[in-house]
Each structure stands twice: as C-alpha cells, then as structure tokens.
Amino acid sequence: xxxxxxxxxxxxxxxxxxxxxxxxxxxxxxxxxxxxxxxxxxxxxxxxxxxxxxxxxxxxxxxxxxxxxxxxxxxxxxxxxxxxxxxxxxxxxxxxxxxxxxxxxxxxxxxxxxxxxxxxxxxxxxxxxxxxxxxxxxxxxxxxxxxxxxxxxxxxxxxxxxxxxxxxxxxxxxxxxxxxxxxxxxxxxxxxxxxxxxxxxxxxxxxxxxxxxxxxxxxxxxxxxxxxxxxxxxxxxxxxxxxxxxxxxxxxxxxxxxxxxxxxxxxxxxxxxxxxxxxxxxxxxxxxxxxxxxxxxxxxxxxxxxxxxxxxx
Amino acid sequence: xxxxxxxxxxxxxxxxxxxxxxxxxxxxxxxxxxxxxxxxxxxxxxxxxxxxxxxxxxxxxxxxxxxxxxxxxxxxxxxxxxxxxxxxxxxxxxxxxxxxxxxxxxxxxxxxxxxxxxxxxxxxxxxxxxxxxxxxxxxxxxxxxxxxxxxxxxxxxxxxxxxxxxxxxxxxxxxxxxxxxxxxxxxxxxxxxxxxxxxxxxxxxxxxxxxxxxxxxxxxxxxxxxxxxxxxxxxxxxxxxxxxxxxxxxxxxxxxxxxxxxxxxxxxxxxxxxxxxxxxxxxxxxxxxxxxxxxxxxxxxxxxxxxxxxxxx
Numbered sequence: 001x002x003x004x005x006x007x008x009x010x011x012x013x014x015x016x017x018x019x020x021x022x023x024x025x026x027x028x029x030x031x032x033x034x035x036x037x038x039x040x041x042x043x044x045x046x047x048x049x050x051x052x053x054x055x056x057x058x059x060x061x062x063x064x065x066x067x068x069x070x071x072x073x074x075x076x077x078x079x080x081x082x083x084x085x086x087x088x089x090x091x092x093x094x095x096x097x098x099x100x101x102x103x104x105x106x107x108x109x110x111x112x113x114x115x116x117x118x119x120x121x122x123x124x125x126x127x128x129x130x131x132x133x134x135x136x137x138x139x140x141x142x143x144x145x146x147x148x149x150x151x152x153x154x155x156x157x158x159x160x161x162x163x164x165x166x167x168x169x170x171x172x173x174x175x176x177x178x179x180x181x182x183x184x185x186x187x188x189x190x191x192x193x194x195x196x197x198x199x200x201x202x203x204x205x206x207x208x209x210x211x212x213x214x215x216x217x218x219x220x221x222x223x224x225x226x227x228x229x230x231x232x233x234x235x236x237x238x239x240x241x242x243x244x245x246x247x248x249x250x251x252x253x254x255x256x257x258x259x260x261x262x263x264x265x266x267x268x269x270x271x272x273x274x275x276x277x278x279x280x281x282x283x284x285x286x287x288x289x290x291x292x293x294x295x296x297x298x299x300x301x302x303x304x305x306x307x308x309x310x311x312x313x
Numbered sequence: 314x315x316x317x318x319x320x321x322x323x324x325x326x327x328x329x330x331x332x333x334x335x336x337x338x339x340x341x342x343x344x345x346x347x348x349x350x351x352x353x354x355x356x357x358x359x360x361x362x363x364x365x366x367x368x369x370x371x372x373x374x375x376x377x378x379x380x381x382x383x384x385x386x387x388x389x390x391x392x393x394x395x396x397x398x399x400x401x402x403x404x405x406x407x408x409x410x411x412x413x414x415x416x417x418x419x420x421x422x423x424x425x426x427x428x429x430x431x432x433x434x435x436x437x438x439x440x441x442x443x444x445x446x447x448x449x450x451x452x453x454x455x456x457x458x459x460x461x462x463x464x465x466x467x468x469x470x471x472x473x474x475x476x477x478x479x480x481x482x483x484x485x486x487x488x489x490x491x492x493x494x495x496x497x498x499x500x501x502x503x504x505x506x507x508x509x510x511x512x513x514x515x516x517x518x519x520x521x522x523x524x525x526x527x528x529x530x531x532x533x534x535x536x537x538x539x540x541x542x543x544x545x546x547x548x549x550x551x552x553x554x555x556x557x558x559x560x561x562x563x564x565x566x567x568x569x570x571x572x573x574x575x576x577x578x579x580x581x582x583x584x585x586x587x588x589x590x591x592x593x594x595x596x597x598x599x600x601x602x603x604x605x606x607x608x609x610x611x612x613x614x615x616x617x618x619x620x621x622x623x624x625x626x
Binding site: 015017018019021022023026030137140141142143144146150152157247249251253255256259270271275286289290293294 | 463475479563598
C-alpha cells in the first residue's frame, strides 16, 4: 500500500508539471512585457524593474521557468499589485468560504445522489426512475447562476426564509455561517447530483443483472441488504470515479456561485483577478484548483482498493 | 431506444452498416426517438428566432435610452420620432437598467448562443480529430501529446476558459477560442481510443499488406470509425459551449454587452435582480431550454449511433 501511494503520488508530478508549464506560458503568451503586466496599471518603473529582477526576465526562458517554480515551491506565489498583498496571503484569506461551500456541497450531494440513483435503478422504468432521470437531464441543462437566482427569488425574497447573499465566517457563529451557505450549496449541488445520480443508476443497473444478485435474493435476504451490500458495493467504482471527475464541475460552479451569492472566496477572487488583469493571482488560483483536482482524483484511485479488493496496484 | 422498437432496421450493438459510417437507416432511427424530435423542434425554433430576429422586433437591441430605464414587462411607451410623429412601443419583457429592450436583446441573443455552440463544436472536433488521429497512429507522438492533454484536462474547464479569455481583449472570437481549448483534449482522447482499437483490426492489417499508404489508410479505413462517436461528442460539446459562453458573459469576462447574448443580458440584470427579476428569468429560461434540447438530441444520437456508450453513461 505505501509503495502504491508513493507511485501514484509520483505519477501526479508530470501532470502538475505540465499544468505549471501551461500556467507559466500564460503570461509569456500575452503581448507585452510580463513585468509591466504583473505590476499592473499603477506601477512605477522601480516596481517593474524589481519584478524583472526577481523573475529573472532578462535570462533565458528555461531559467525563468526554474526561478518561477522555485519560488512556487517555497510558497512564494508572487505579489498582487492590484490587491496590494502577497498572493499567498490573498489566497489564504479567501480559502475558508470556498472550502466550506465545496465540502458541504460535495457531502450532501453524495448523500442525496447515490440513494436517488439506486432507487431509480431498482425501480427502472417506473415514474420514480423517470423523475430522477428527468431531473438529471435538466440539471445538466440549467446554468448554475439561473438556479441560484431562482432559489434567491423564491427562498430569500418571496419567502424570506434565508439571507439573500453574503458570507459569515465560521468563528462568528455556526448558525449564521450555515444559513448563508444553504442556498449557494443547493445551487452548486444540482449539476453534481445530476451527474452522480445518473452514473449510480447506470452502474447499479448493470450489477442488478448479475447472478449473485439473484442468488442473494433467492437466499431470502432483505431487499435493502441486497441493494446496499451486494449491488451498491459492486457498483461503487464508477460512482467514486465520477465523484472525482465531477469535482471539475464543482470547481467551475464555485466560481459562478460565489459571484451570484457575493461570497468572498477563491472563485470570486478568480473573476476579480481576471477583470483586473491581475495575472499572478490568476496563475496561483488556477494552479491551486488544478492541484486540488488532481489530488482528489488521486484519492479516488486510492479508494478503489478499499472498495474493490480485487483491484491491486 | 432499443432494437425492439424498430425490428426491421435494427443493428447489432457496435455494428457499422456498410456504405458509410452513418447511413440513412441510422438517421431515420434517430428521428423516430421522441426526445430527439423534441430537441430538434426546440432547436429549430430557437434558430428561427435568431435568424428572424429583425422581423420579430423593430427595436435595436443595443440602443440605450435613459428615459425608458427599468420598465416592467408589457410596459407601453410613447416615442416621438425625428419627424414629430408619435408611435407606441411595447416592451414585452421590459427594459434593462440602460433602457435597452429586453425582448429585442433576448431575440438577438439567440444568434450568439447558437453561433458559439456550432462554431465551438466544429472547431473542437476538427482540431481534436487531427491531433487524435496523429496521436493514435504515430506511436512516438502518442506519449508527448497525451501527457500534454492530461495537463490540459487537469485544469477545470471553466477555469481554463477564464484564463484563456483573460489573455486577450473580450469578444466573440476570444470566447470561442477559450471554450475550444478545454474541449479539444476530450475529443483527442475519444479519437485516439477509436484509432487504437481499430488499427489492430484485420481489415486494417489487410490494407497495410496491400500497400495502402499511411494517409489514405487513415482517411479511408480509420477515419470513418470515428464519425459516429464524434457526432455524439460534438452535440454535447455544443451544449456545454452554449453553457460556458453564458457563464463567461455572465461573469463579465465574455462577450461585451454591445452584442446581446443571454449571458450578458443576465449579467446586466444582476444588480437590480430583487426589483426586476425578469431580466434574468426570461433569458435564463430560453438558455436552459436551448441547452436541454441540444442535450436531448445528444442522448438520442448516442443511443443510436454509439450503443456501446449507452451502457457506460
């Protein structure tokens, strides 16, 4: 197991290296002097000279890349001249809302979507199945922000049950924190639930036709045991895979949802940084989100061995 | 759609009819699926609305009019023309905060959405096809190309699109490029997988043995096998492109408001959403309906053209 983990961790390095190359080339692809782009509109010539020196912009491109990576690995993500802060502290400030929103959404999406998918598969062809599948197709088609505004309109404006927008840090009180996350998390979960429910249904459906399911039923095991222990357990690998891959939808959705609900997280930061052409921040956020995505999928690979002991690396 | 509904023309799973990859037979089968018909009908209606936009409204979607700001749907206004004559203008869907007619903007907005969907689908498939064929057939290229694609796919699609868009000035072309970049790796993977499975087939070996050169071999014997899955993929890409364009424009990094798109109409409606929800509601409904119809079409095409994929999804 530790050997496998180490090998898988090593395998993520080339992927992240390519992501780093892509993100690094971003600034080199924009027309103009990278130093003055990084420094922003209000920079003095001393600022620009300082950046040029720090990034080694007068040296060969390979060396520039090495310097950039070296700084990254030391936790130096550069300086945001727009926000007047180091990018690292900027990211740290914005981490909590995004982490809270994404984690909450992920947990409750899985808790809702997997049972929905199992029920749809078990009742294949009935109205339950059609409702779940209909929701799934719809979930892929309605844009995140439209869902967000509809929810705000119904639950915050018409019914006044929940706050319209905003965020409250966890240390300022749990209820206020949770209250402001309910609508954003509902919004964000729709597409994720649609995806997971759909795969769960297909995957369970495939397993339900197997001989051992018939055997389990013939033994007189209760329906729930057959579904959970025999069917879901064997259908788990594709479901877990899609939970990992679908995290990309979740990350994209975070960017939009945070804008709709005025949540000061990393997603909002990304949009603000792009609008302000604050490239060091854009680069850092993309690297960070990609790293999280790659690590999540690594976690999924590790989970395989627990879910299906036949899988050995 | 199983073979049971159309016994005389049913094809075995995975079997390709002779005389081309997509036959009339398949086309007829696709058009017999109710969801496909629904999708095609809605899509044609939306296309018609976009094409006939000048006939459906006499108002200029970009005309700013400070006096007629924030009108509610159905508001009637008396406008005095330059020659002194008066006539009444009805704002069916109200106006936005700059006094532009929302109905006119929504009608013209259909053009941008459909254009982005179509162009992105064609461009992604064309680029992905060439790279995928090369990666699948030229062995030494395979490793390099696929690692590069893995890197691109490690960046969540919306984030990558936002990053690409930030590199140039906002506009239709920039948005199209930004959406094509994250879609290409998915096409490459698909094409490569087909090529790898086909190149070991006896008829390909026979063609090589008969002295067929590489280019005719790829074009005549390998390429046709990629067509059915690519048609399905292109449909899904079109749906996701329409969605991502709306998201980019909604976030303010996409197509600028002079060209109306459903995304930027909704972006305009954000600030006054509590009072005038119609600016977000109507384009939102149309957007969701359009994406839904493209997805329905994709599902129908998948079930008929690529039955192996049906079991996976």
